[in-house]
Amino acid sequence: MTVILEATERRILQNPLENPEVLIRIVDDNQATCKSLQFFLEALGYEVRIWNDPELFLKEYKENEEDGCLLLDIRMPRISGLELHDILIKENFRLPIIFLTGHGDVEMAVDSVKKGAFNFLLKPSNEKKLTETIEAAVKLSIENHLKENNKTIYREVFDSLTPREKEVVRLVAQGKLNKVIAADLNITEKTVQQHRSVACHKLSVRNVAELVEFLKVLEG
Structure with missing residues (x-):
């Protein structure tokens, strides 16, 4: 996207x-x-x-x-x-x-x-x-105008995430490892991986750099 x-x-x-x-x-x-x-x-x-x-x-x-x-x-x-x-x-x-x-x-x-x-x-x-x-x-x-439109589009996509998926991607964007995120959220590392994979698919981002850029546009 x-x-x-x-x-x-x-x-x-x-x-x-x-x-x-x-x-x-x-x-x-x-x-x-x-x-x-x-x-x-x-x-x-x-x-x-x-x-x-x-x-x-x-x-x-x-x-x-x-x-x-x-x-x-x-x-x-x-x-x-x-x-x-x-x-x-x-x-x-x-x-x-x-x-x-x-x-x-x-x-x-x-x-x-x-x-x-x-x-x-x-x-x-x-x-x-x-x-x-x-x-x-x-x-x-x-x-x-394009920036405002993009923010609207990004917000709609981001809002399609579950509360837990939002928590996970924000921590991923901070550079935290899956095991650290698991400890922070008191869930298993496998669960973190699942949330991370599903969320990235929904957001159409392929790596951490694209995720960071997505959140930058969203919150800019």
Whole structure:
């Protein structure tokens, strides 16, 4: 299972546009800027959605679970990009945020990145820089999503183990020998071997190294 998941991850991350659920979100009140960005990004193969009103974005974004990123302006009516960023932080917004603004300075950029923004770019942005930044943000989004999916899959598989099998594999992952585990759990070494064999089969792991990696993903 681990090998299959890793191969799938490599394919998607190497070709993020193969993922049909990638969406670039733009929140900017300047319609001309938005249309220009949309034309540019769609030419690169991305799906794009625009919000000219940050308040409307706050109402609607939860309906859009696709991977991707958010391009965010700063100067907007009612809610500034910086204020929107703070709101999204509190709401555990999971997508990378790229500030793209004509009204920024070094202090603002540093503060935004410290708060978790993926990058801070000034308009008009260099096309190569913008393309590379969005590509990196999308890859990060997909990578994070894959990790979360993997954790869900691993949890479901791990939960198929009996309580005793869970105890045994955790001790195996700690590097303990079967006879030591038997003593710790007050069972026979043969019973340990049986639990270990069945558990490893259920988890599709072939050795201790793969078991350790499995538990690392599960608990990461």
